Amino acid sequence: MTRENLLSRISIDPNLCFGKPCIRGHRIWVSLILDLLAGGATVEELLEEYPGIEREDILACMAYGAEMARDCYVEIPLQTQR
Numbered sequence: 142m143t144r145e146n147l148l149s150r151i152s153i154d155p156n157l158c159f160g161k162p163c164i165r166g167h168r169i170w171v172s173l174i175l176d177l178l179a180g181g182a183t184v185e186e187l188l189e190e191y192p193g194i195e196r197e198d199i200l201a202c203m204a205y206g207a208e209m210a211r212d213c214y215v216e217i218p219l220q221t222q223r
Contacts, residue, residue, distance in 0.1 A: 144204055150164060
C-alpha cells in the first residue's frame with residue numbers, strides 16, 4: 142500500500158473530534174493510536190481493542206505521524222557522555 146493510499150485513511154473534519162486527525166469513518170484519534178503503540182501495545186492488541194479498524198488504519202496512523210515529524214521538531218535535551 143502506498144503512502145498516499147495509507148494517508149487517505151486519515152480524515153480531518155473541523156466538526157468532528159475538535160478537528161483532530163482521525164481514522165476515516167471513526168472517532169479514533171491518530172494520536173491515541175500512536176500513544177498506545179509508543180506505550181508498547183501491539184497492532185494485534187489494537188485490532189482487538191478497536192474491532193472496527195483494520196491493520197491498514199494503524200499503518201496509516203504511523204504514516205501520518207511520520208509525515209508530521211518531517212515538519213515538526215520536538216525539543217529533546219542532549220545527553221552528555223559520562
